[in-house]
Structure formats: structure tokens, C-alpha cells
Amino acid sequence: MKILDLYIIKKFLGTFFFVVLLLVAIVSVIDYTEKNDDFMEHQLKLGEVLSYYIDFIPYVASLITPITVFIAVVFVTSKLAGNTEIIAILSSGVSFRRLMIPYMIGALFIAAVSFWLNGWVIPNANKSRIAFEIKYVKSPFYYDERNIHMKISPEAYAYMESYNNNAEVGYRFTLEKIQGNQMLEKLTARRIEWDSTSAKWKLKNWTLHSFKGMEESIDSGNEMDTTLNIHPKDFGSTYGMYETLTLPELDQHIEVLRERGANDIPLYLVEKYIRYMSPFTAIILTFIGVIMSARKARGGSGFQIALGFGIAFLFIIFFIFARSIAETSTVNPIIAVWVPNIIFSCVGLVLYKFIPR
Numbered sequence: 001m002k003i004l005d006l007y008i009i010k011k012f013l014g015t016f017f018f019v020v021l022l023l024v025a026i027v028s029v030i031d032y033t034e035k036n037d038d039f040m041e042h043q044l045k046l047g048e049v050l051s052y053y054i055d056f057i058p059y060v061a062s063l064i065t066p067i068t069v070f071i072a073v074v075f076v077t078s079k080l081a082g083n084t085e086i087i088a089i090l091s092s093g094v095s096f097r098r099l100m101i102p103y104m105i106g107a108l109f110i111a112a113v114s115f116w117l118n119g120w121v122i123p124n125a126n127k128s129r130i131a132f133e134i135k136y137v138k139s140p141f142y143y144d145e146r147n148i149h150m151k152i153s154p155e156a157y158a159y160m161e162s163y164n165n166n167a168e169v170g171y172r173f174t175l176e177k178i179q180g181n182q183m184l185e186k187l188t189a190r191r192i193e194w195d196s197t198s199a200k201w202k203l204k205n206w207t208l209h210s211f212k213g214m215e216e217s218i219d220s221g222n223e224m225d226t227t228l229n230i231h232p233k234d235f236g237s238t239y240g241m242y243e244t245l246t247l248p249e250l251d252q253h254i255e256v257l258r259e260r261g262a263n264d265i266p267l268y269l270v271e272k273y274i275r276y277m278s279p280f281t282a283i284i285l286t287f288i289g290v291i292m293s294a295r296k297a298r299g300g301s302g303f304q305i306a307l308g309f310g311i312a313f314l315f316i317i318f319f320i321f322a323r324s325i326a327e328t329s330t331v332n333p334i335i336a337v338w339v340p341n342i343i344f345s346c347v348g349l350v351l352y353k354f355i356p357r
Contacts, residue, residue, distance in 0.1 A: 004089065008076075008102035016072035016110065020061050023068060027060050028053060038137050055129035058122050059243075065114050066281040067312045073103060073289030074307075081296040100290055107286035111279030118275045119247040130240040141165065141237035150260040152229040155179055160192070168194035168232045173203070175228070185210050194232050200225045238264070242271040266333050270326045273337040280341055285315065288348040291355055315340060 032053075039049055080086050089099060134141070143165040152158050152175075161172035173192040177185040189203040207220040245253055250272050257265045292307065318340040326336035 005102040009106045011076045012072060012103060012106040015076050016068055019068045019072050023064050024057055024060050028057060035137055042136050052132045055125040058125055059129060062118055062122050066285055069110055069282045070285040070289050070312045073286050074293045077290050077293040081294055086294055103286050103290050107283045111282045115279045118278060123244055123246045126243045130244050134237055134239060138239060143235045158230060163235050165235045183211055201228050242268050266327050269333045270323060270337055273334050277337050277341060284341055284344050284348060288351060291351045315344060318343060
């Protein structure tokens with residue numbers, strides 16, 4: 001690696017981290033202003049608030065990373081072009097393709113760190129951040145779904161007419177064990193209550209129908225303890241839950257949802273694919289940023305920087321639109337999530353071919 005490469009990488013990464021810190025500070029101040037009333041209402045101590053923002057800052061930094069990469073590239077490159085440094089570099093025999101190598105090295109470093117943070121570090125920080133918001137910021141959660149069906153094992157299906165998440169009580173519970181097309185057992189209960197001491201469910205006024213061929217036996221009782229592959233947290237608030245799962249936890253949760261036949265699987269699939277897509281976004285936007293800002297402009301670099309902001313926000317619009325489609329339509333989530341990267345990759349190749357450098 002030559003001195004020139006180190007010079008560009010240093011400027012690129014230095015500007016990137018400066019822009020991230022600046023935007024994070026602005027977002028944090030705005031967020032504090034919006035939530036200050038909630039903090040005062042619950043009489044939170046300074047340490048509790050600071051602890052929340054320690055978890056909040058990495059989350060925001062992750063969200064704005066693709067934009068800040070692009071802004072940093074445009075700012076650094078336009079400054080180099082404005083100072084005639086790029087002209088001097090190209091005149092010395094360095095090709096434009098070779099000039100892009102230090103930018104790509106910087107982008108790859110940011111992409112690798114971003115993938116590691118988004119996959120493991122930030123989800124763990126989000127666990128406490130989301131819990132804080134549910135407790136102090138969001139309105140109390142009430143589970144209001146009715147006629148709940150779920151598959152809790154390969155051969156067991158559970159049903160509840162309703163569930164009270166505050167009392168941790170379900171009503172008109174049914175558990176069916178089916179093998180092939182034959183029902184083996186059907187357990188019904190008027191109520192099902194969670195016992196936090198034993199970490200088991202208590203069935204109230206239960207009846208068990210057992211089938212063996214054409215024979216049926218019936219047993220009943222007032223109360224029975226049982227262990228089920230269901231937990232009260234399954235009926236709790238799902239606000240931001242996908243943000244609290246590491247990549248391995250996300251895969252496990254998706255498999256559980258598939259077994260239960262849940263309807264919100266696309267939400268978690270989209271989150272998974274976005275974590276793999278985001279690192280490539282940083283590389284693509286770096287490529288476009290260098291191409292667009294490498295020319296020296298007569299009016300200075302102001303227009304190029306403004307154009308950089310415009311393209312960055314255009315990418316955000318594409319990203320939000322693609323995510324909404326992936327979560328709410330029948331389009332394959334992995335295709336919808338990758339659409340912004342595909343479009344901007346094509347834009348970058350067109351710019352590389354036709355824009356004079």
C-alpha cells in the first residue's frame with residue numbers, strides 16, 4: 001500500500017466517522033427532546049437515561065451508515081478535485097481505476113465492521129433499548145388477538161379463544177396431538193394459567209380424550225400442571241423484536257414461526273436479508289460517490305456535495321419502498337430487499353461508462 005492510498009483512506013475514514021458522530025449527536029438530541037416528558041413522568045435518573053442512549057447511539061449509527069459513507073466519499077473526493085489533487089494524481093500515470101482502490105479498501109472495512117455490529121453487537125444492545133422503550137415510552141400493551149392457532153411441535157397443535165397477557169391466562173384452550181391424518185389425543189381446558197414459580201402451565205377444568213383405533217377414553221380433572229412449548233412472551237409485545245435478535249437467533253426464530261404457521265415471517269426474513277445487503281450498499285455508494293465527485297467543478301464542491309445528499313436520500317426512498325413491498329406483498333423478500341442495490345449498481349456502471357473523468 002502506497003503513501004497515496006494511506007492518505008485517501010485516512011481522509012475517507014476520518015470524514016466518515018466525523019459525519020457519523022455529528023449526525024448521531026443531532027439525532028440523539030432530537031430524540032431526547034421528544035422523550036423528555038416520558039423520562040420526567042417516570043422520574044428516571046440520569047444514569048438510566050444515559051444507559052438508554054449508550055444502547056441507542058450504535059443503533060442510530062448503524063441506520064445512517066450507508067448514507068454517511070456516501071456523503072463522506074463525495075465530500076472527500078470533491079475536496080481533492082477542488083484542490084487539483086486528483087488531476088495531479090491522474091497526470092502522474094495513476095489510472096482512475098487504480099485511484100478507486102483506497103476508497104474500496106475503506107468501504108470494505110466499513111462494510112465488514114457494519115456486518116459484525118448489525119449481526120451480533122447491536123441486536124444485543126437493542127434488547128435493553130427496546131425493553132426500556134416498552135416500559136417507559138410506549139403505551140401499555142394488550143394482547144387482543146382472538147381464536148389463536150399455533151403449531152407447537154411436529155404433531156401438536158394448540159388453540160385458545162383469547163389470552164390476557166397481564167394476568168397470563170388463556171381461555172378455552174385446546175391441544176390436539178395428530179399423527180398423519182389420525183387424532184391421538186385432544187386435551188381441552190376452560191382456562192390455562194402460567195405459574196412463574198414452576199415455569200409450567202396450569203390447566204383448569206380439563207378433559208382429555210385419548211383415541212386408539214376405534215376406541216376412545218376420557219379423563220378429566222380440576223387442575224393439572226403441564227409443560228408446553230409455549231411461553232407468555234409469545235403473547236407479549238413484538239415491538240422491535242426483530243431488532244433484538246442476532247443472526248443465529250433470527251434464524252432460529254424464523255424456524256419457530258414456520259413451524260407454528262405464523263403470518264409475520266416476512267418481517268423477520270426482511271430483517272435478515274437487510275443485514276446481509278447493507279454491507280454491499282456501502283461499497284456500491286462509495287463507487288458512485290467517487291465517480292460523481294472526481295471532476296473539478298468551476299463553482300466549487302458545493303453542488304457536488306448537495307448532489308451527494310440528494311442521491312443519498314433518493315436511496316433511502318428506494319430502500320423504504322422496497323422494504324414495505326417485501327413486508328406486505330407476495331414478492332420474494334430477498335428480491336425486494338436487493339432491488340435498491342441492483343438499481344444503484346446499474347446507475348454506477350452507467351456513470352462509470354459515460355461520465356468524463
